[in-house]
Amino acid sequence: MRRLLLLGLVCVMTAPLVYARAIPNPAQRHAPGNEELQKPISEAGYGVGVNYQLQCAGCHLGDGMGSPANDTPRLQGFVGNFLKVPGGREFLVRVPGMSQSALNNAQVADLLNWLMREDGMAGKSTPAHYQPYSAEEVSALRQKAMLNLPGTRAxxxxxxxxxxIAIEDGMSY
Ligand code: HEC
Known part of the structure; x- marks a missing residue:
């Protein structure tokens, strides 16, 4: 009986080792047509709309309507208002969704300029004399961490x- 029990124990302990294999399996080949390493998004050269869908839409939604249930503000028809108040221009680059995205500085600048277009998400909220962001400006701003984000936004x-200005950012205050 005791021997049987011991045998059982040995089986239970060794079974996972029998099935275990190195992950990733060193002998595994790429799927045909998929041999090249994936390019990081900062080098992929996607259009600005694709970058938005890949990096931002998960939270702000595809049309920029945001999600109050997830504390994510609405960009649609509102985000341009930040450019009308002191510190707002910097804030738009320094929010974590922007500054810590996987996009490079030029892509972040393009994305902001795309959001602010009259036919873009900001729509009529963009101020009349909009000065486009440049990669250099983004580079300088995104390196400075924002310590009190909710306070700054408030x-x-x-x-x-x-x-x-009507506060139509979809959030409840
Ligand atoms: C993980 C969710 C998430 C992702 C991903 C995200 N954001 Fe955000 N975003 C937020 C939240 C939440 C705020 C409100 C400020 C804060 O708490 O960061 C915000 C704020 C902003 C703001 C400032 C406007 C405001 O009303 O506060 C802009 C502009 C913005 N996001 C654009 C983007 C863009 C463009 C991307 C993609 C590169 C992006 N976000 C990715 C969640 C996200």
Whole structure:
């Protein structure tokens, strides 16, 4: 009986080793047609709309409507208002979704300029004399960490209110 028990124990302990194999399996080949290593998005050369879908839409949704349930503000018809208040221009680059995205500086600048187009998500909220972002500006701004994000955002929203701007960012205050 005891021998049987011991045998059982040995089987239980060795079974996983029998099935275990190195992961990734060193002998495994790439699937045909998929031999090249995947390019990072910063080098992939996708268009700006694709970059948005890949890096931003998971939270802000495809049409930029955001998701109050997930505390994600609406960009659609609103995001341009940040450019009307002091500090807002910097804020748009420094929010983590932007500054810590996998996009390079030029791609972040292109994305912001795309959002701010009149036919873009910001739509009519973009100020009349919009100055496009450059890769250099993004590079300088994204390196500075924002320490108090909710506080900074709340100040910007307060400043917008003071200017009489309707706060239609989809968030509940
Ligand atoms: C993980 C979810 C998430 C991802 C991914 C994300 N964001 Fe955001 N974004 C947020 C949240 C939440 C805020 C509100 C400020 C904060 O808490 O970061 C925000 C704020 C912003 C703002 C400032 C406007 C405002 O109302 O605060 C802009 C502009 C923005 N995001 C654009 C983008 C873009 C463009 C991308 C893709 C490169 C992106 N975000 C990726 C969640 C995300």
């Amino acid at each position: 100040e910007l929203i307060k400043e917008m209110r003071a200017q009489g």
